[in-house]
Amino acid sequence: ERTKLAKLRRLPAVTTDGEHVELQANLEIPAELPLIAQAGAQGIGLLRTEFLFMNREDLPDEEAQLAAYTQIVEAMAGDPVTIRVLDWGGEKDMEAQASGIAPTHAGPNPALGLRGLRLLLKRPELLEAQFAAILRVAERGPVRILLPLVTNPAEVREAREIYERVARRLRRKGVGVPEKLPDLGAMIETPGAALAADAIALEADFFAIGTNDLAMYTLAVDRAESEVAHLYDPLHPAVLRLMQFATEAALRLRMPVSVCGEMGGNPRLVPLLLGLGIRCLSMNASAIPRVKQAIRSLDISDCARFARRVMEQSDPERIQELVMSQGQVLE
Numbered sequence: 364e365r366t367k368l369a370k371l372r373r374l375p376a377v378t379t380d381g382e383h384v385e386l387q388a389n390l391e392i393p394a395e396l397p398l399i400a401q402a403g404a405q406g407i408g409l410l411r412t413e414f415l416f417m418n419r420e421d422l423p424d425e426e427a428q429l430a431a432y433t434q435i436v437e438a439m440a441g442d443p444v445t446i447r448v449l450d451w452g453g454e455k456d457m458e459a460q461a462s463g464i465a466p467t468h469a470g471p472n473p474a475l476g477l478r479g480l481r482l483l484l485k486r487p488e489l490l491e492a493q494f495a496a497i498l499r500v501a502e503r504g505p506v507r508i509l510l511p512l513v514t515n516p517a518e519v520r521e522a523r524e525i526y527e528r529v530a531r532r533l534r535r536k537g538v539g540v541p542e543k544l545p546d547l548g549a550m551i552e553t554p555g556a557a558l559a560a561d562a563i564a565l566e567a568d569f570f571a572i573g574t575n576d577l578a579m580y581t582l583a584v585d586r587a588e589s590e591v592a593h594l595y596d597p598l599h600p601a602v603l604r605l606m607q608f609a610t611e612a613a614l615r616l617r618m619p620v621s622v623c624g625e626m627g628g629n630p631r632l633v634p635l636l637l638g639l640g641i642r643c644l645s646m647n648a649s650a651i652p653r654v655k656q657a658i659r660s661l662d663i664s665d666c667a668r669f670a671r672r673v674m675e676q677s678d679p680e681r682i683q684e685l686v687m688s689q690g691q692v693l694e
C-alpha cells in the first residue's frame with residue numbers, strides 16, 4: 364500500500380477521460396517543505412504566512428520576510444507559490460498582542476471584527492512590507508498573492524492600489540520588479556464573498572475557496588468550538604451552493620479557481636468538487652497521494668452527473684449519504 368502510494372508520486376493527476384487536475388500543497392511552516400516534495404505537489408496553493416509573525420515581540424521587516432519567501436520559492440524550484448498575506452485575528456489571534464499587530468481590544472466578536480484583509484487595510488504598513496517582500500522574491504520563481512477574508516470588491520480594489528503603489532516605489536528605487544505583476548487573488552471564505560463572487564471576480568485575478576471559514580461563517584458555527592462541532596458540516600447544502608455560485612462566477616470569466624480548505628484534501632469529496640468544475644485543489648501535503656488516486660479512477664462526466672444529483676438535494680443528511688456512498692466506490 365505504501366509503495367503503491369509512493370509510485371503515485373510520479374503519475375499525473377488525470378482522470379480516466381484525460382482531464383488534468385492541479386494538486387498543490389498548503390504550507391504552514393517551512394519545516395513542511397520536504398513533505399511537499401515527497402508528496403509530488405505541483406506547487407504551493409496556500410502559503411499561510413502567519414508563522415512569520417508568531418512568537419515574537421516585534422514585526423518581521425521586509426528583509427526578514429524576503430529571506431523566508433526566498434527559501435520557500437527556491438525549494439519549490441520553479442513550481443508556483445501562492446503567498447497569502449497575513450491572516451491575523453479570529454481563531455488565529457493567540458499571539459496578536461505579543462507581536463503588536465492587532466489592537467489590544469479584541470472587540471465583542473473577534474471572528475466578525477478587525478481580522479484578515481480588514482486588519483491589513485487598517486494597517487497598510489503591514490501590507491506594504493509584505494507586498495514589497497513578495498514582489499522582490501518574484502524574480503526567483505513564479506508567485507501569486509492571495510488576500511484573506513475578503514467580503515467585498517472594494518477591499519480588493521484598495522489592496523490592489525497599495526500593491527501597485529509598492530511596485531512603483533520599488534521600480535523607482537531600481538529594484539527588479541516583473542513587468543507583469545504577480546496575480547492578486549481573493550480568498551472566497553465568507554458567504555458575502557461567495558454571493559458577491561461575480562463582482563469580486565472583476566477585481567481579482569483568481570479565487571481560492573477557503574471551505575474552513577466558509578462553513579464556519581455560513582453555519583454560524585465556530586470552527587474551534589467543540590460544543591457545536593456536530594453542526595460544522597462543509598457538506599451542508601448552504602455551503603455547497605455558495606461554493607457552486609463562486610466557482611461558476613470564476614469559470615464564466617475563465618478565471619482560475621481552487622479549493623484550499625480541508626474539503627480539498629478529502630478523497631471522498633473529489634467527485635463532487637470535480638463535478639462542480641474545480642480543477643485545482645490545495646491541501647495538506649500528506650493528503651495528495653490519496654486524492655490523486657481518487658482522481659485517476661474518475662470520469663469527468665460521471666462527476667458532473669454526480670454533482671448535479673448532490674446539488675438537487677436540500678437535506679444535509681441525504682447529501683452525506685450520497686457523498687459517502689460515492690466514497691465507497693473509490694476504495
Ligand code: PEP
Nearest residue numbers: 552573574575576623624
Ligand atoms: C479556510 O478558511 O478554508 C482556509 C483555507 O484558510 P485558513 O484555514 O488558514 O483559515
Ligand code: MG
Nearest residue numbers: 552573575576
Ligand atoms: Mg480561512
